[in-house]
Amino acid sequence: MVPEKPEFPVRTMAGLWLITLSAAILASVADFTLIGLGLIPKPGPSLISSIESKWMLLFGALLYGPVMEELVFRMQLRYFSASLLFLAFICGALLTAITGTKWAYLISPPIFGVLYLLYRFNLAGSLTRKHTFRKKYFPFYFHFTALAFAYFHLGNFSSGIQLLPFGLLYTLPQLTGGLIFGYVRMRYGLIYGIILHCCFNLVPAVLLFAR
Secondary structure (H helix, E strand, O other): OOOOOOOOHHHHHHHHHHHHHHHHHHHHHHHHHHHHOOOOOOOOOEOHHHOOOHHHHHHHHHHHHHHHHHHHHOHHHHOHHHHHHHHHHHHHHHHHHHHOOHHHHHHHHHHHHHHHHHHHHHOOOOHHHHHHHHHHHHHHHHHHHHHHHHHHHHHHEOOHHHHOOOHHHHOHHHHHHHHHHHHHHHHHOHHHHHHHHHHHHHHHHHHHHOO
């Protein structure tokens, strides 16, 4: 499906922004409730709140972060080979987080090579097989990218990977955001996903800036 241009872009983005913000607020309330009831441990201090330069905070939240995250987590949703590269990257990122070493990313190139060879010799030669495979498994992959996006934001906390296995419960707002950003990327295109992501980050960025 080719991305469609929304008939009323401003109205569409405003509506999606309200939906994303509302979902994130509800998810945050759920987070605080679970922590307040002692069902999950406190995540520790946020690394974002420790950034001394408020202008650097705004730049990261409103421009650098949304652009880079959409390029990494959502751009590849429409490209099969790029999706394989993303999977290999996630394997390297996960091993790096677990071991606490940078060398673990070295596993990403060989994993990509294996995945690409499997794709090249099993799917690439037949558009029918490729389409059938993508139609069958894309919903699972789509949700996987949203989960990866949520877990990536454990890096916002000083405890980081140590928050597992409850990690997802601390990043429910990012999970809801990742699902909506992915939907926007697939339906309207990458640029609209970036715009929505920037607008979504505006509220917490302003609150942190004003603290």
